Amino acid sequence: MREAAFVKQNKAKWLRFENVLVNKTQITPDELSSLYIEVTDHLSYAQTFYPGSKTLVYLNHLASKSHQIIYKTKRESSKRFITFFTKEFPLLMFQYQRQLLIAFLTFALFVIIGWWSASTDGDFVRSILGDGYVNMTLDNIEKGDPMAVYKEHNEIGMFIGITINNIKVALYAFIFGMLLSIGSIYIMMRNGIMLGVFQQMFYENDLLWESMRTIWIHGTIEISVIIIAGCAGLVLGNSILFPGTYTRLDSFKRGMKNGLKIMVSTIPLFVVAGFLEGFVTRHTEMPDWLAIFIIGSSLFIIIFYYIIYPRRVHKKEAQDIEAQLETPQIPDFIQ
8 A cells, every 4th residue: 555545544543542642641541452453553564665755653652651641541440331322333433334234234135035935935925924923823824823933931031031032133243253254244144034934924824914014023123233233244255354553453452342242232122122022022912002102212222322322423523623633743654
């Protein structure tokens, strides 16, 4: 990579780091350490490809100045748990909006494929959902209670079982990302096809609305978690495929760390989805407006926290940095 292209690609990170060092902007130790690691990686790259350049001198200055600050950083604040969800994670999630979109489109594509396959081949439904489940559902439909499956177990047992299952599926979607992202795509394919087949089966029996108003009470969050976990898996897989200026091992470590942070953000969602399926979905007698309100509220929370809010936090962070930045202290060739 040419030196000018290298500077253009990374100068925003360097300017942010410079701002932290010059203006003493308060950030968490993890954030400071992450910036330090990036700068030192860039320094190593510059030492190899741009010896004696101004870029090398500048990066060496940043790395040296930051070393002392990192090891003088005070112990983490007791508010770290709160700031993780309100600032640290949204800033991280902003970087991975593309991966989130890819995960969503991938899942949606396989839902469509599942629906279409089920509509053209009746045996496909049984091959995906199993004869036992299909027969049970058809029996429930004949009895006039198509959603009876959600009433068969007690609330607490169902809540615990569903929560554990959701965690297992999400972890698979993340960990399988180590298979160069293909594993995460496979998990999303499997669950997307299953959802498409399931909905098409109810459509064939003129019960599409009944099924949607019922299963999406918990399914909105449950499916969202699978997509978000798929996003985390893509972050992990892409860190191996596209290390950029990092060594492949360092890139993998960074992808694993960031992917785990995305997974941590879903912990409250696991609990809420399990609670809704165990305690709320079974009440099929609830009015449509209440079911729509729960589904709409769940969808709004997901879209706001994973798409809208990260953009707002990033915009505010950028404005704060721009306001505090003392441009005379930045080398001319970086500006």
